[in-house]
Amino acid sequence: MSGQRASATRGSKPLALIVEDETRMRKFLSLALLAQGYGVVEAVSGREGLLQAAARTPAFILLDLGLPDLDGVEVIKQLRDWTATPIIVVSARGQERKKVEALDAGANDYLTRPFGSTELMTRLRVALKHAAPATPEATNAVVTVGKLRIDLMRRLVFVGDSEVHLTPTEYKLFALLMKHSDKVLTQRQLLDHVWGPGHEEDKQSLRGCLMQLRRKLETNPAHPRYLVTEAGVGYRIKDPGDVSA
Numbered sequence: 085m086s087g088q089r090a091s092a093t094r095g096s097k098p099l100a101l102i103v104e105d106e107t108r109m110r111k112f113l114s115l116a117l118l119a120q121g122y123g124v125v126e127a128v129s130g131r132e133g134l135l136q137a138a139a140r141t142p143a144f145i146l147l148d149l150g151l152p153d154l155d156g157v158e159v160i161k162q163l164r165d166w167t168a169t170p171i172i173v174v175s176a177r178g179q180e181r182k183k184v185e186a187l188d189a190g191a192n193d194y195l196t197r198p199f200g201s202t203e204l205m206t207r208l209r210v211a212l213k214h215a216a217p218a219t220p221e222a223t224n225a226v227v228t229v230g231k232l233r234i235d236l237m238r239r240l241v242f243v244g245d246s247e248v249h250l251t252p253t254e255y256k257l258f259a260l261l262m263k264h265s266d267k268v269l270t271q272r273q274l275l276d277h278v279w280g281p282g283h284e285e286d287k288q289s290l291r292g293c294l295m296q297l298r299r300k301l302e303t304n305p306a307h308p309r310y311l312v313t314e315a316g317v318g319y320r321i322k323d324p325g326d327v328s329a
Contacts, residue, residue: 098143099123103133103159104174105152109197113146113174116201130154134162138225138237142169144212147191149175149182157185164190165259166225166236170211174199227262230323232301232310234262241301248300253278257293258301261311261321270318294319 100117104110105128114124125140127133130151137145145163149156160171173186173194183194192211195204225237233242236259241248250258257278261269275290298305309324 097121097123099125099140101125101127101133101136101140101142101145103127103130103136103145103151103156104148105129105150106148109148109174112201113204116204119201120205128152130156130159133159134237137163137167137169144170144172144208144215146172146174149173149186157182157189160186160189160191162237165239166263168215170215172207172211174204227265229262229265229321230310230325232262232321234259236263243301250297250300253293254297254300257290258297261319265321266323268314268318268320274318 097120100122102110102113102117102124104113104126110126110128114126117124125136125142127136130153133145133147133151136142147156147159151159156173156175160173163169163171170192171190173183173191174197175182175194176197183196186194192215193207195207226233226235231244234240235242239255241250241255241258257274260274260277271287271290275286278293279286279289294311295305298308298311302308302310310321311319312322313319
């Protein structure tokens with residue numbers, strides 16, 4: 085099977101994405117899933133897997149860590165920027181450290197080779213059972229608020245049709261606000277997510293980052309229309325055209 089080709093069934097079960105560069109393992113996984121009525125889409129590299137995940141919105145992903153272009157842990161991190169789709173790692177790497185890294189990055193489960201189809205299906209059923217319900221925030225790779233737009237999969241930011249270049253910290257803060265548009269996020273929430281534990285009181289860094297974002301994204305940074313302050317609480321992204329906001 086080619087990594088570019090998708091296989092489908094007439095069954096009612098959902099679509100699976102297999103991200104695996106080893107032909108024999110990819111074939112084993114595909115046949116096991118097809119036998120249970122799942123549809124299958126295949127990718128042979130991390131970048132192709134990310135593109136297929138955005139284009140096909142699979143119900144779950146089987147992911148190898150040893151990919152030819154991107155490390156599987158990095159693929160998990162990029163997926164978790166915009167989707168809550170269950171991810172089960174299937175890898176020959178049995179080291180405890182790699183398991184921890186994959187799970188910390190957002191994988192739902194980890195299977196170490198060799199394993200059989202019965203164990204695979206059991207782990208899969210558990211992952212799907214405990215998967216978070218799909219929400220627009222969790223499944224939409226592009227978020228638009230007024231003239232602001234962020235492509236979470238490609239990590240691109242636009243004001244209207246013009247691309248805006250952000251630093252990694254600015255992007256992380258802006259992405260978090262956009263994914264929760266029109267919801268107030270507290271200063272502590274923002275600091276913990278963007279700067280990490282131990283920085284909950286570093287309000288100066290947060291204010292400085294917000295100031296830079298307003299300079300890049302607002303027409304009048306002194307009177308922001310999108311990145312608004314909720315006095316004494318935190319910040320939110322607001323659509324200035326929404327009169328109900």
